[in-house]
Amino acid sequence: MLMIRLARFGAKKKPFYRIVVIEKERARDSRNLEVVGHYNPLTEPATVKLEHERIAHWTKNGAQMSETVARLVKNNPAPAAA
Numbered sequence: 001m002l003m004i005r006l007a008r009f010g011a012k013k014k015p016f017y018r019i020v021v022i023e024k025e026r027a028r029d030s031r032n033l034e035v036v037g038h039y040n041p042l043t044e045p046a047t048v049k050l051e052h053e054r055i056a057h058w059t060k061n062g063a064q065m066s067e068t069v070a071r072l073v074k075n076n077p078a079p080a081a082a
Helices: 052-060 067-075
Strands: 002-011 014-023 034-040 047-050
Touching: 002 052, 002 067, 034 052, 047 067
Parallel strands: none
Antiparallel strands: 002 014, 014 034, 034 047
16 A cells, blocks of 8 residues: 655754655655655744645555645645646
8 A cells, every 4th residue: 555654854853854655564764656745844934845746646546645744735735727
């Protein structure tokens, strides 16, 4: 089963997260299938960069979002198409 979840990067006490598509059984920071966003909680306000098209693609193909990623997607909707 595929999951869309956070993978931690950065130095000690300075986390930076990538939002990745990965097999559910794999370790948090192991090899992923695709990076679909970034999240930096240390900036004020927190920086969230999402690729909404790719997230939609993976969820249509059966990937499940973690609770944290689902909250980030909900709070940062896709920009309206012009």
